[in-house]
Amino acid sequence: xxxxxxxxxxxxxxxxxALPWIAPALGQDYYVGFVRRALIFMLAVAGLNFILGYGxxxxxxxxxxxxxxxxxxxxxxxxxxxxxxxxxxxxxxVAGLVxxxxxxxxxxxRGAYFIMITLAFAQMIYYVSVSVNAYGGDDGYNxxxxxxxxxxxDSANDATLYxxxxxxxxxxxxxxxxxxxxxxxxxLVGTRDNETRMLALGYPVFAIQLVAFVIAGALAGLAGALLxxxxxxxxxxxxxxxQSATMIVMVxxxxxxxxxxxxxxxxxxxxxxxxxxxxxxxxxWPLGALLIFLVFFAPRGIAALxxxxxxxxxxRDTPVSPAASSAASSAASPKVTx
Numbered sequence: 001x002x003x004x005x006x007x008x009x010x011x012x013x014x015x016x017x018a019l020p021w022i023a024p025a026l027g028q029d030y031y032v033g034f035v036r037r038a039l040i041f042m043l044a045v046a047g048l049n050f051i052l053g054y055g056x057x058x059x060x061x062x063x064x065x066x067x068x069x070x071x072x073x074x075x076x077x078x079x080x081x082x083x084x085x086x087x088x089x090x091x092x093x094v095a096g097l098v099x100x101x102x103x104x105x106x107x108x109x110r111g112a113y114f115i116m117i118t119l120a121f122a123q124m125i126y127y128v129s130v131s132v133n134a135y136g137g138d139d140g141y142n143x144x145x146x147x148x149x150x151x152x153x154d155s156a157n158d159a160t161l162y163x164x165x166x167x168x169x170x171x172x173x174x175x176x177x178x179x180x181x182x183x184x185x186x187x188l189v190g191t192r193d194n195e196t197r198m199l200a201l202g203y204p205v206f207a208i209q210l211v212a213f214v215i216a217g218a219l220a221g222l223a224g225a226l227l228x229x230x231x232x233x234x235x236x237x238x239x240x241x242x243q244s245a246t247m248i249v250m251v252x253x254x255x256x257x258x259x260x261x262x263x264x265x266x267x268x269x270x271x272x273x274x275x276x277x278x279x280x281x282x283x284x285w286p287l288g289a290l291l292i293f294l295v296f297f298a299p300r301g302i303a304a305l306x307x308x309x310x311x312x313x314x315x316r317d318t319p320v321s322p323a324a325s326s327a328a329s330s331a332a333s334p335k336v337t338x
Contacts, residue, residue: 009260013170016035016039016166017163017166019031019032019035019162020032020158020159020162020163029158032158032159032162033158033162033230034274035162036158036161036162036165036166036230037227037230037231037270038266038267038270038271039165039166039169040165040169040223040226040227040230041223041247041250041266041270042169042263042266042267043168043169043172043173043219043222043223043226044062044066044219044220044223044224044247044266045247045250045251045254045262045263045265045266046172046173046176046219046262046263046266047062047176047215047216047217047218047219047220047223047262048062048216048220048247048248048250048251048262049251049254049256049257049258049261049262049265050176050179050180050212050215050216050219050262051209051212051213051215051216052248052251052256052257053251053255053256053257053258053261053262054180054185054188054189054192054212054257055188055189055191055192055209055212055213056191056192056193057107057114057209057212057213058114058115058248059106059114059115059118059213059216059244060115060116060118060119060122060241060244060245060248061102061118061119061120061121061122061123061125061241061244062118062122062216062217062220062244062247063122063220063238063240063241063243063244063247064098064102064121064122064123064124064125064126064239064244065095065098065099065216065217065218065220065221065224066095066220066221066223066224066227066238066239066243067125067126067129067224067234067236067238067239068091068094068095068098068125068217068221068224069091069092069094069095069220069221069222069223069225070091070224070225070227070228070234070238071129071132071135071224071234072087072090072091072094072095072221072224072225073087073088073090073091073143073147073224073225073228073229074135074141074143074228074234075135076090077143077144077147078134078135081147082147082148083147083148083150084146084147084148084149084150084155084229085149085150087147087225088147088168088222088225088226088229091221091222091224091225092218092219092221092222092225093218093221094221095217095218095220095221095222095224096214096215096217096218096221098125098217098221099213099214099216099217099218099220099221100210100213100214100217102117102118102121102213102217103209103210103213103214103217104210105117105121106118106121106213107206107209107210107213108206119241119244122239122241122244123241125239126236126239126240126241129236129239130236135234136234136235137236138235138236139235140233140234140235140236140237141233141234141235142232142233143228143229143232143233143234145232146161146232147229149161149164155229161229161230165226165230168222168226172219172222173263176219177259179215180259184208184211187203187208188208188209188212190203191203191205191208191209224238246269247266249265249269249291250262250265250266250269251265252265252301253265253268253269253291253294253301253302254266254268254301254302254303255300255301255302255303256300256301258301258303258304259303260303261301261302261303264301264302264303265301265302268302272287272290273287
């Protein structure tokens with residue numbers, strides 16, 4: 001079981017790489033675009049899981065940064081820029097800068113006030129996008145053409161764009177996972193668990209939280225730019241606060257603070273949404289009922305189920321030495337002092 005969990009991500013990556021060849025052969029070209037969209041949301045939700053799960057920051061405005069990234073790409077395209085790499089990079093930088101401003105204000109509060117301030121900033125971004133008629137206002141904006149990838153890559157080719165998105169998302173997943181295991185990641189977890197103790201030890205708690213907040217905002221901005229490239233369209237609906245709430249649900253579904261919690265939660269949610277939508281327009285009902293079931297069956301998230309099974313498998317397969325058994329018995333028995 002533990003071996004399967006170790007090679008599982010590599011098998012999944014190989015399957016995802018092969019998808020643009022497999023899907024057309026089965027007459028299911030649609031799933032290339034569907035998985036590409038899911039990968040983009042997985043990136044944004046992984047960033048949210050970084051600050052929510054590892055930093056303990058319940059931000060209810062993450063969709064606002066997706067909108068910042070999306071409209072940055074639209075503005076640059078309207079201004080005549082054509083390079084996808086320049087626009088994606090700029091979208092991440094602008095979203096990071098905006099999230100730094102939001103973080104400088106919101107991180108001075110805690111609890112419900114932090115949630116309210118992040119929500120308020122996201123709603124401000126939402127109403128700005130609605131009122132800017134140059135980029136479509138409430139009706140949204142159609143991108144005339146996809147940004148150019150260069151290097152001989154054709155962005156109009158769905159398979160090519162899919163592989164580019166997959167490569168970006170995979171690289172950022174690896175980087176984010178390494179960051180959670182770094183000294184910075186451990187310091188972030190320390191601020192989540194006991195902020196007072198970390199301050200007493202001399203850690204710059206506010207700076208640590210702000211950097212994490214900016215990283216999550218930049219990832220959301222990049223996801224927004226990728227989403228516009230994918231759809232060739234953007235509207236203020238992607239910034240609505242309900243989208244931020246849905247992203248939090250995705251993190252909870254996958255497993256808060258779990259390495260694969262964000263991507264798994266986003267993937268399961270989007271897949272279930274697509275499945276139920278194909279059967280009924282009232283897809284919210286069965287999806288809600290299934291989520292309630294998952295809350296009771298897997299209260300720590302789907303990713304935690306794999307950890308529990310791996311521990312059970314390890315315990316069953318690993319022989320226990322008499323010395324270890326004796327030590328465990330001694331530790332379990334209460335000490336009696338006379």
